[in-house]
Amino acid sequence: MDHTALELIELGAVFFGLGLLGRLAGRIGLSPIPLYLLGGLFFGAGGLVPLSGIEGFTSLAGEVGVVLLLLLLGLEYSAAELVTGLRRSWTAGILDIVLNAAPGAAVALALGWGPVGALVLAGVTYISSSGIVAKVLSDLGRLGNRETPVVLSILVFEDLVMALYLPILTAVLIGVSLVGGLTAVGISVAVLAVVLVVALRYGRFVSALVDSPDREVFLLKVLGAALLVAGFASAMQVSAAVGAFLLGIAISGSTAENATKLLEPLRDLFAAVFFVVFGLNTDPASIPPVLGWAVVLAVSTTLTKLATGWWAARRVGIGSLGRARAGAALVARGEFSIVIAGLAVGYAAVDERLAALATTYVLLMAVIGPVAARVVEPAVRWTRAKRPSTAPAPSAGN
Amino acid sequence: MDRVNVEVTPLPGIGVRKEFAIRGGRRIGVVTHRDGRIELIISKSDDPDACLAELPLTVDEAGALANLLGAPQLVAQLTEEHRDLPGIHTRQIPVGPPFDGRTLGDTALRTRTGVSVVAVMRAGQVHPSPTPDFTLTAGDLMVTVGTSEGLDNAVKILKRG
Structure with missing residues (x-):
């Protein structure tokens, strides 16, 4: 068979298989991300059906997937929303970092992966999946709930933290000196501040630059701008993904809405490839040895997210049921944990078991998250009914 | 005429929520999504933080x-x-x-x-x-x-x- 024909067949089989998995995920009310990862594990190295010849395409497409994931994340928020979110939730945001990064860092140190491994795994366990969380909130009809703004502003804070974290991680991974690392941090803080100010004051000019009434022209301009910014950011060693995120923030108003509509299908396609590639590069045989640790992390970081949400919701005077709901909503981890792990995989400073642990962890958390959000309310009511004396009803009740 | 105090809460990445408390203490309002979709929200009586229903409405409705x-x-x-x-x-x-x-x-x-x-x-x-x-x-x-x-x-x- 012709080389190209084989590649097309392989690629077609992968996409078709992902489509079926996505449909299955929709049926059982799950995020498709864990199934995409499983799909990757199934095909790739050490899996049942090794694929060959399409790595060139899939690895670049996976990179584009990361750029689009972050670009759309940036498009979702306006600069004004980010600034208010930051003001309103910084205390909860800091608690979130401390509580949720610590288990990852501790496990990495316990496994002897050193400070770099600790930094990576801390990021993996810290960041909630805003995609899964937003979907769960809207599926469960909780957008009108009082605790929902608390949850959303924590997510906003996390996304901003990521804009600082990714450049730092990139700098640490390529093993720059302390001064070099500080420079990278300095550059990213400065760039982030400049972008926020530009987006707040002159957002419409950035929007006007990429905007076009013609769909095709608009798509090409936005995608081109995103890849250019990501590429230059990468060349400056500030992480391609962050470049795309910042561009997304700078584009605002109706331009951002139209861009989101146009790019969503592309993001879904390329991000799916990214998850598959991550799965492909993970040997399924490497999972059982780290399964225990993944479970430990899953349990501990479920509890820490619950605590974060509980505390943040209590601060704004929300009842105990609402606090539990806010905590459970934040539990899901997904795309960004994989983005962080994907960035780290392949560097000498990072233990090769990291990919397996991150995969297993995200597989668990992407499933536990939505389930936790669903069962938290009945669970709290049930415990309350069981122990009426120890769990007083909320003051605003009845 | 009594004026009601409408509370406007931004929902980052989703839209805006506008609501007010009616005399009984329950909240009633709308969530307006970025893309213009509107949902009517009414809070639960036993849990004022939660919503009884979120009814999606078309512009005509x-x-x-x-x-x-x-x-x-x-x-x-x-x-x-x-x-x-x-x-x-x-x-x-x-x-x-x-x-x-x-x-x-x-x-x-x-x-x-x-x-x-x-x-x-x-x-x-x-x-x-x-x-x-x-x-x-x-x-x-x-x-x-x-x-x-x-x-x-x-x-x-x-x-x-």
Whole structure:
């Protein structure tokens, strides 16, 4: 068979298989991300059906997937929303970092992966999946709930933290000196501040630059701008993904809405490839040895997210049921944990078991998250009914 | 009239929530999504933080609901003002499909029934003192003033054309 024909067949089989998995995920009310990862594990190295010849395409497409994931994340928020979110939730945001990064860092140190491994795994366990969380909130009809703004502003804070974290991680991974690392941090803080100010004051000019009434022209301009910014950011060693995120923030108003509509299908396609590639590069045989640790992390970081949400919701005077709901909503981890792990995989400073642990962890958390959000309310009511004396009803009740 | 205190909460990445507490303490309001979708929200009675329902509404449905809630108020206000004039009534009359897209002048209400159109309510918005070239849409509510006989005729005309 012709080389190209084989590649097309392989690629077609992968996409078709992902489509079926996505449909299955929709049926059982799950995020498709864990199934995409499983799909990757199934095909790739050490899996049942090794694929060959399409790595060139899939690895670049996976990179584009990361750029689009972050670009759309940036498009979702306006600069004004980010600034208010930051003001309103910084205390909860800091608690979130401390509580949720610590288990990852501790496990990495316990496994002897050193400070770099600790930094990576801390990021993996810290960041909630805003995609899964937003979907769960809207599926469960909780957008009108009082605790929902608390949850959303924590997510906003996390996304901003990521804009600082990714450049730092990139700098640490390529093993720059302390001064070099500080420079990278300095550059990213400065760039982030400049972008926020530009987006707040002159957002419409950035929007006007990429905007076009013609769909095709608009798509090409936005995608081109995103890849250019990501590429230059990468060349400056500030992480391609962050470049795309910042561009997304700078584009605002109706331009951002139209861009989101146009790019969503592309993001879904390329991000799916990214998850598959991550799965492909993970040997399924490497999972059982780290399964225990993944479970430990899953349990501990479920509890820490619950605590974060509980505390943040209590601060704004929300009842105990609402606090539990806010905590459970934040539990899901997904795309960004994989983005962080994907960035780290392949560097000498990072233990090769990291990919397996991150995969297993995200597989668990992407499933536990939505389930936790669903069962938290009945669970709290049930415990309350069981122990009426120890769990007083909320003051605003009845 | 008592003013209600509408609380506006941004929902980053989703849209805006506007709500207020009604006298019983429960919250009622809308979530407006970025793409213009509207959801009506009503809080639960046993858990004020949570919502009993989030009802997605189309623009037309939201408009119809707004008319239902808004028009009686306007009618009540006008009735109050006309109380001293016996024989003069105020009534809200829905615009039927025959006049969808046609002007107020086309209905020739004043000539045929002697009824005056004080305002047109559309999507919860009051359009006061509409001119004869005002374009009507099926589902608009006309706030009209006239004799009860004239008003009965006006109802028939607006329904059947």
